[in-house]
Every structure is written in structure tokens, then in C-alpha cells.
Amino acid sequence: MKTQQIVLAARPKGMPDADTFRFEDIEIPDLQQGEVLLKGLYYSVDPYMRGRMNDKKSYSAPFEIDKPIFGGVVAEVEDANGTDLEKGDLVTGMLPWSKKIVSAEKKLKKIDASFAPPSYYLSILGMTGLTAYFGLIHIGKPKDGETVVVSGAAGAVGIVVGQIAKIHGCRVIGIAGSDEKIEMLKGKFGFDGGINYKTTPDMKKAIAKACPDGVDIYFDNVGGEVSDAVISNINFHARIPLCGQISLYNDTEIPTGPRVQPTMVTHSVLMQGFIVSKYSDQFPEGMAQLEEWVKEEKLKFTETIIEGFDQLPEAMLSLFSGGNTGKMVVKA
Amino acid sequence: MKTQQIVLAARPKGMPDADTFRFEDIEIPDLQQGEVLLKGLYYSVDPYMRGRMNDKKSYSAPFEIDKPIFGGVVAEVEDANGTDLEKGDLVTGMLPWSKKIVSAEKKLKKIDASFAPPSYYLSILGMTGLTAYFGLIHIGKPKDGETVVVSGAAGAVGIVVGQIAKIHGCRVIGIAGSDEKIEMLKGKFGFDGGINYKTTPDMKKAIAKACPDGVDIYFDNVGGEVSDAVISNINFHARIPLCGQISLYNDTEIPTGPRVQPTMVTHSVLMQGFIVSKYSDQFPEGMAQLEEWVKEEKLKFTETIIEGFDQLPEAMLSLFSGGNTGKMVVKA
Incomplete structure (x- = not known):
């Protein structure tokens, strides 16, 4: 056969x-x-x-x-x-x-x-959900009242990150590539705000406006210029879980951009690339929590x-x- | 008066x-x-x-x-x-x-x-020593047998970082700006190797040669192109304490360079800007350890x-x- x-x-x-x-x-x-x-x-x-x-x-x-x-x-x-x-x-x-x-x-x-x-x-009940869960909880360490920005917010990981941040009492701004996606993030998924990076001429300014208290956690799925704009609004002691860099995956040369290290030094910023398998010994705990939230409809998808x-x-x-x-x- | x-x-x-x-x-x-x-x-x-x-x-x-x-x-x-x-x-x-x-x-x-x-x-018995101590121990987390690269190695922080890394059983390579400094690092301070960035045409290659097992910890005091070269040799799960960026402090525009995030994602790298005051509740412990090492002549200056x-x-x-x-x- x-x-x-x-x-x-x-x-x-x-x-x-x-x-x-x-x-x-x-x-x-x-x-x-x-x-x-x-x-x-x-x-x-x-x-x-x-x-x-x-x-x-x-x-x-x-x-x-x-x-x-x-x-x-x-x-x-x-x-x-x-x-x-x-x-x-x-x-x-x-x-x-x-x-x-x-x-x-x-x-x-x-x-x-x-x-x-x-x-x-x-x-959401597999690697994507666990990636959002462990990246946000273990690296981002969200605290009540903090501001969280998620890039690639309407993607599989981003949607889950934003909702888990809301569960932790954070203000959540999503960055995505269409007005329909932004409306969905705010409507169906409870994001506090959203920015369409494709139609926003000055992203740095738009993020400053959407995040008047600055950015405490930046969950980065995309990299590139979107990230530059977020990092220029970053708070002291901010955490940046680096989940992906989809905007750069098809680049054939090493992409250049503003250096992040000076800001990271002056603002005591943490940035961490991660893969979910790092947390494999905690998968059962993470999966149980995701299932519970899905059952309680705290987590939609x-x-x-x-x-x-x-x-x-x-x-x-x-x-x-x-x-x-x-x-x-x-x-x- | x-x-x-x-x-x-x-x-x-x-x-x-x-x-x-x-x-x-x-x-x-x-x-x-x-x-x-x-x-x-x-x-x-x-x-x-x-x-x-x-x-x-x-x-x-x-x-x-x-x-x-x-x-x-x-x-x-x-x-x-x-x-x-x-x-x-x-x-x-x-x-x-x-x-x-x-x-x-x-x-x-x-x-x-x-x-x-x-x-x-x-x-060494003040902020400089404590900066080296807490940055290396708490962010770098040196393990026996790992390779540590220090930039600004002949500076006040770098000299202490390299010696503490040696105490922890690491292989230590220092980057500095003259042959005299390199000789001093290897001679007086026990570094395993050193690179004069001012006379080395291909730093990436030189670091690869000096670190055949890659770089597990990069303690960064200088930033800029020296850091680019180190990061292009970085290992999976590497840690990068960002202590300073002296090469960029006098820049009037935001400096650009190769983006670090793609490498940090693919290699699960941690990078953290810090200031020593973050660890102020542990200063007595750190100071006691530094004094002990100075008395035992494990730490020279x-x-x-x-x-x-x-x-x-x-x-x-x-x-x-x-x-x-x-x-x-x-x-x-």
C-alpha cells in the first residue's frame, strides 16, 4: 500500500x-x-x-x-x-x-x-500553550498592575500569553498586523489595547501612548523594528522573554538594528531566549493549569x-x- | 576658609x-x-x-x-x-x-x-569588587570547566571577574587593548588567555581559536564590535551579564549593529543588565568573601x-x- x-x-x-x-x-x-x-x-x-x-x-x-x-x-x-x-x-x-x-x-x-x-x-493544549505559559510565568514573572506588551499577539502563542497575563492582573497591549486581529484581541480575548504595526507610522510613539506607565514585560515573538519600538519604551527592571523572531527568519544576512545592550544596562533589563523543552519536568503542572483555564473559559482560543x-x-x-x-x- | x-x-x-x-x-x-x-x-x-x-x-x-x-x-x-x-x-x-x-x-x-x-x-573592596562578584556569581553562574570571556578584562571590574571565574574552575579569556595588559592578565592574574582587540583583525576567529569549546559566560564591560565577535561564538544556554558598554558611552546617536535576539532564541541565551545595588541586601556576605580572597591572595589587584x-x-x-x-x- x-x-x-x-x-x-x-x-x-x-x-x-x-x-x-x-x-x-x-x-x-x-x-x-x-x-x-x-x-x-x-x-x-x-x-x-x-x-x-x-x-x-x-x-x-x-x-x-x-x-x-x-x-x-x-x-x-x-x-x-x-x-x-x-x-x-x-x-x-x-x-x-x-x-x-x-x-x-x-x-x-x-x-x-x-x-x-x-x-x-x-x-493551546500542546507545545504552543506550554511555551506561552512557561515563557511568561518563569521569565516574564508577571505582577499585578504591570504592563505587558506581546508581539505576534494574534498568533498561536501570543493569544495565550495575553490571556495568561490578564489572569495575573496585568494590563496587556497586543501588536498584530491587521485591524481585524486587533479587534479580536480586544473583543474575544480581553486585551486592553492593540496596535496594528502595518498601518502605524510611528510605533515608538504609539507604544508610548498605549503604555503610559512604560513596558514591564515584552513577550517577543517577532523581533526586528517592532521590537526596537517596544524596547525604546522599556521600564527599569523589565523582562523580555524571547520566544521567536519571525520577522527575521527568512533573512539571508545577519540583520542589523539599534543595539539593545546600552538600554539593558541603564535600565537593568533581562532578556532571555528560551525553548519550552527547558521546562519539560514541569509540563504536567503546566498542562493541568492550561486545561483548568480552558475548562473555566478563562483561556479562549x-x-x-x-x-x-x-x-x-x-x-x-x-x-x-x-x-x-x-x-x-x-x-x- | x-x-x-x-x-x-x-x-x-x-x-x-x-x-x-x-x-x-x-x-x-x-x-x-x-x-x-x-x-x-x-x-x-x-x-x-x-x-x-x-x-x-x-x-x-x-x-x-x-x-x-x-x-x-x-x-x-x-x-x-x-x-x-x-x-x-x-x-x-x-x-x-x-x-x-x-x-x-x-x-x-x-x-x-x-x-x-x-x-x-x-x-576591589568596594563597588567594583561587589559588581564583579554579584554579576558573575548571580547572573553568570559559573560552573567548573566552563569557558568565560571577559571584555574590558584589564579594567577594575574585569580583573576581579576573571579571578573569581578561575576560583570557580573556569577557563578564562580576557579581551583588552594592549599586549602589556594581556601579559599582565595571563601572568599576574592567572587568565588562561587573552586577545588584544586593537591589533586583532578578525576577532570572531580569534575568539573561536581561544575558546575551542565555545563561550558559556560572556561578562561584558564594553559592548560594540567586541561583543558582536564574542556573541558569534556563544554556546547554548550561555549567560551574558551586561555590566557596562564603555565603547558606546560617548556615542551621540543610538549605535547599530548585528541584532542579538535571533542568536539568543536559537541558543537559549540569557542577557541581563544589572547594577550592583540590586544585591545590596547581600553586600556583607559579598564583602566578607572578597576580603577573605584578598587575604588568601587568591584575589590580586x-x-x-x-x-x-x-x-x-x-x-x-x-x-x-x-x-x-x-x-x-x-x-x-
């Missing part, structure tokens, strides 16, 4: 394009003891995956040329060989971009679809769901032009 | 010059109850004082125009009015650049000159002593051209 997978055809220089990906038909191997056959239901596309397309040391190993792209997948068990998992079970794991997937049982986590839409396990396995490359590219609101997911 | 003081005549644009300072003769006021008359012996000149010449919010308030410059001073009590301090006692405090000084007793700390040269209380109260402005400027080895002090 055959299936279709998507491999990395060539490492992109700058923005990925049609030459970056290749669809391949492959033979599905027989199941070995302890393996299951999966049908992919939802595939996660995330900004960090762009970094894995480079042949460069980073926190996750580079994808290999001519090998499938890997990412978060929610899948249904279709067949099993000597496993506790049974036909019909839903699982999640880091899996190849393939319509059908053979995987060892131990690489999978069974999920409970009665509690939330299964795709949520790729986002939204997804952009693209239909069709063949849309995966396009969905990936669309992340970099802000094509998603909340989590970008492809439904097979 | 009259004395001479040095006031801030004008806020410098860029490098301070002759117009920045003005010498004035003033009348010494009568002593009030609880006050002492002091004769200044040693005056501290420090890079951070440049920042106080600007009219800009920073961790220490700006100096006022037509008011004396303030800094660390070691002085001898010449007269006292109802104080525990007596004629002949040596004290230290944040005091004006004035030959004779009237001060409230409560603003002064009595020092023990039997234990170390009195000027050491402006440096050196000073550049300029003679003459009238040399204070010149000594201050000389900091920015690397005119000091170790602590720069003016002896009245």
Missing part, C-alpha cells in the same frame, strides 16, 4: 518556495511489534520549523534533505501490532508530513477528544484551519505573511 | 572635553551637629559616571549643571562636630569632587586601612593612580581610551 509524504527538496535561501518541498509516493512498510499505522488528521505548521530548514546548529536539529518534514501531528490509529493503542484512538506526536504514518507506540501520546477539539493538542494535506507548504509560507489568526493547522 | 571643587559646566555631546568641567573656589561652611570636615585622599573615576553627565533617565540620577560631580571618595577626618568619627579616621562615601568636604557622618563608612591600601575601598586633584577631568577622559590598568584612582 502506498502513501504520500512531503520531503525537504532543497534548503531555502530566504523565503521558502516551490523548490523547497517535494511530494513523494512511498510504500508503507509492514508494522513491526509495538508499532501502529496512523492516518494524519491535523498537521501543525510553526514558525520554528523554518529554522530547521537551514543547515545550521540551533535548538532543534536541521531537517535532512530528501527526508520528510517533521512536525506536530494529531492522528487516528488505523492498525496496531501488539500495542496498548487500539484502532480509533487519537494520538499526537512529532511525526512526518505523510498521509499515513507508521510509528512506534512509545513516540505517541494518546489524547482525550471529549475535552477539547483534537487539534487543540497541537496548540482560535485556529486557522486550512483544508488539504497538499496545502501544507502553502500554509507554512503563509505564517510569514501573517496569514494565520491563532494557531495555523492543516486538516488532511 | 576656602576650598576647590569641580562642577559639571555643560552636558557633553559625545566625548567630554575642557568645556565639560569647571574648577571653582568655594567657602567651606561651618560644621553642623553630626557633620565632619574631610580632606579628600583618593577619588574614584568610573565609566558609569559618563552616563550621569547626560540629562537622561538611567539607574543613577543625572549630575546637575553647575553642581559638583559626585563619586566614590576615600577621605580623612580633619574635624568633627558631635560624631563618633574622630580626627584622623579614614572614611569612604559618595562625595563631591572637592578638596575639602563637609559631610553628614551617616553618609560615610569608616574603613580599616590596616587591612589593605585605603584606595582599595574604591575598587592593581590600580592606576594619577597624582593631583586637578587631574580628575583628564583621568575621567582617559578611561575611554583605555588609559587605566585595573582601577583608575586620583590621589589628591
Whole structure:
């Protein structure tokens, strides 16, 4: 029996394009003891995956040329060989971009679809939610009455960060790329304000106006000029969790900009790059808290769901032009 | 009775010059109850004082125009009015650049000159030593076998940082601006290696060669291109205590350079600006440790002593051209 997978055809220089990906038909191997056959239901596309397309040391190993792209997948068990998992079970794991997937049982986590839409396990009840939770709580250390600015605020992580900051009594300003996103942040997600960076000529001034007491925590998903503007409004003893730098991921040269160190010295600022796996020993605690907040409806969420396995490359590219609101997911 | 003081005549644009300072003769006021008359012996000149010449919010308030410059001073009590301090006692405090000084007793700390040269209380047994101690221990968190790079290594803070890192079992590379300084760091102070940034054409390569296992801690006193070169060799989970940015203090525009955030995200790097006063509740512990190391000769020190109260402005400027080895002090 055959299936279709998507491999990395060539490492992109700058923005990925049609030459970056290749669809391949492959033979599905027989199941070995302890393996299951999966049908992919939802595939996660995330900004960090762009970094894995480079042949460069980073926190996750580079994808290999001519090998499938890997990412978060929610899948249904279709067949099993000597496993506790049974036909019909839903699982999640880091899996190849393939319509059908053979995987060892131990690489999978069974999920409970009665509690939330299964795709949520790729986002708010998965790495995205934990990234927001640990980055904000452990690095940002939000205190009642502080001002929090989130860039990429309408993205999968940003939406969760803003809501958790509100739960902690902070004033929250979101930066996003359309008026619709800003309205959604303020309406559905309870942000205190928002700035559309695409239509705001003087971001530094706009942030100063939106944050009359300055910025205590800047949760940074995007980097670049948006961050320059926020940092020029930063308070003494501010904390800057660095979650991502999506505005720079497709740069082919090292980007330049105003140096941040002088401000960090004069204002005693902390800045920390992090990956969520650093907190893996605390995942159960974090996940329990996220589930509780979702149940209590203190934490709401939204997804952009693209239909069709063949849309995966396009969905990936669309992340970099802000094509998603909340989590970008492809439904097979 | 009259004395001479040095006031801030004008806020410098860029490098301070002759117009920045003005010498004035003033009348010494009568002593009030609880006050002492002091004769200044040693005056501290420090890079951070440049920042106080600007009219800009920073961790220490700006100096006022037509008011004396303030800094660390070691002085001898010449007269006292109802104080525990007596004629002949040596004290230290944040005091004006004035030959004779009237001060409230409560603003002064009595020092023990039997234990170390009195000027050491402006440096290794004062704020400089504590800055090195807390910045390295609390932010850098040195671990046995790690590689530590110190910029401004032959400066008052850098010399102490390198030696404390050695005490913690680290490999230490110092960056300084002359071959004599490098030799001194390796010879007298036990650094494992050193790089003269003024004569090294490719600093990135030189650091890679000096640090074959990468850089785990970068204690940054200087900023600018030296820091760019170190950061391009930074390890995963590295820590960067930001103590100073002396290479940029006289810039009139916001300096630009390669953005650090992308590397900080991919390598989970922590960077923290700090001032020593953050740790003031732990000063007794830190001071006791520094004294112990000095007594055991695990911690050595050196000073550049300029003679003459009238040399204070010149000594201050000389900091920015690397005119000091170790602590720069003016002896009245």
C-alpha cells in the first residue's frame, strides 16, 4: 500500500518556495511489534520549523534533505501490532508530513477528544500553550498592575500569553498586523489595547501612548523594528522573554538594528531566549493549569484551519505573511 | 576658609572635553551637629559616571549643571562636630569632587586601612569588587570547566571577574587593548588567555581559536564590535551579564549593529543588565568573601593612580581610551 509524504527538496535561501518541498509516493512498510499505522488528521505548521530548514546548529536539529518534514501531528490509529493503542484512538506526536504514518507506540501520546477539539493538542493544549505559559510565568514573572506588551499577539502563542497575563492582573497591549486581529484581541480575548504595526507610522510613539506607565514585560515573538519600538519604551527592571523572531527568519544576512545592550544596562533589563523543552519536568503542572483555564473559559482560543494535506507548504509560507489568526493547522 | 571643587559646566555631546568641567573656589561652611570636615585622599573615576553627565533617565540620577560631580571618595577626618568619627579616621562615601568636604557622618563608612591600601575601598573592596562578584556569581553562574570571556578584562571590574571565574574552575579569556595588559592578565592574574582587540583583525576567529569549546559566560564591560565577535561564538544556554558598554558611552546617536535576539532564541541565551545595588541586601556576605580572597591572595589587584586633584577631568577622559590598568584612582 502506498502513501504520500512531503520531503525537504532543497534548503531555502530566504523565503521558502516551490523548490523547497517535494511530494513523494512511498510504500508503507509492514508494522513491526509495538508499532501502529496512523492516518494524519491535523498537521501543525510553526514558525520554528523554518529554522530547521537551514543547515545550521540551533535548538532543534536541521531537517535532512530528501527526508520528510517533521512536525506536530494529531492522528487516528488505523492498525496496531501488539500495542496498548487500539484502532480509533487519537494520538499526537512529532511525526512526518505523510498521509499515513507508521510509528512506534512509545513516540505517541494518546489524547482525550471529549475535552477539547483534537487539534487543540497541537496548540493551546500542546507545545504552543506550554511555551506561552512557561515563557511568561518563569521569565516574564508577571505582577499585578504591570504592563505587558506581546508581539505576534494574534498568533498561536501570543493569544495565550495575553490571556495568561490578564489572569495575573496585568494590563496587556497586543501588536498584530491587521485591524481585524486587533479587534479580536480586544473583543474575544480581553486585551486592553492593540496596535496594528502595518498601518502605524510611528510605533515608538504609539507604544508610548498605549503604555503610559512604560513596558514591564515584552513577550517577543517577532523581533526586528517592532521590537526596537517596544524596547525604546522599556521600564527599569523589565523582562523580555524571547520566544521567536519571525520577522527575521527568512533573512539571508545577519540583520542589523539599534543595539539593545546600552538600554539593558541603564535600565537593568533581562532578556532571555528560551525553548519550552527547558521546562519539560514541569509540563504536567503546566498542562493541568492550561486545561483548568480552558475548562473555566478563562483561556479562549482560535485556529486557522486550512483544508488539504497538499496545502501544507502553502500554509507554512503563509505564517510569514501573517496569514494565520491563532494557531495555523492543516486538516488532511 | 576656602576650598576647590569641580562642577559639571555643560552636558557633553559625545566625548567630554575642557568645556565639560569647571574648577571653582568655594567657602567651606561651618560644621553642623553630626557633620565632619574631610580632606579628600583618593577619588574614584568610573565609566558609569559618563552616563550621569547626560540629562537622561538611567539607574543613577543625572549630575546637575553647575553642581559638583559626585563619586566614590576615600577621605580623612580633619574635624568633627558631635560624631563618633574622630580626627584622623579614614572614611569612604559618595562625595563631591572637592578638596575639602563637609559631610553628614551617616553618609560615610569608616574603613580599616590596616587591612589593605585605603584606595582599595574604591575598587576591589568596594563597588567594583561587589559588581564583579554579584554579576558573575548571580547572573553568570559559573560552573567548573566552563569557558568565560571577559571584555574590558584589564579594567577594575574585569580583573576581579576573571579571578573569581578561575576560583570557580573556569577557563578564562580576557579581551583588552594592549599586549602589556594581556601579559599582565595571563601572568599576574592567572587568565588562561587573552586577545588584544586593537591589533586583532578578525576577532570572531580569534575568539573561536581561544575558546575551542565555545563561550558559556560572556561578562561584558564594553559592548560594540567586541561583543558582536564574542556573541558569534556563544554556546547554548550561555549567560551574558551586561555590566557596562564603555565603547558606546560617548556615542551621540543610538549605535547599530548585528541584532542579538535571533542568536539568543536559537541558543537559549540569557542577557541581563544589572547594577550592583540590586544585591545590596547581600553586600556583607559579598564583602566578607572578597576580603577573605584578598587575604588568601587568591584575589590580586592593581590600580592606576594619577597624582593631583586637578587631574580628575583628564583621568575621567582617559578611561575611554583605555588609559587605566585595573582601577583608575586620583590621589589628591
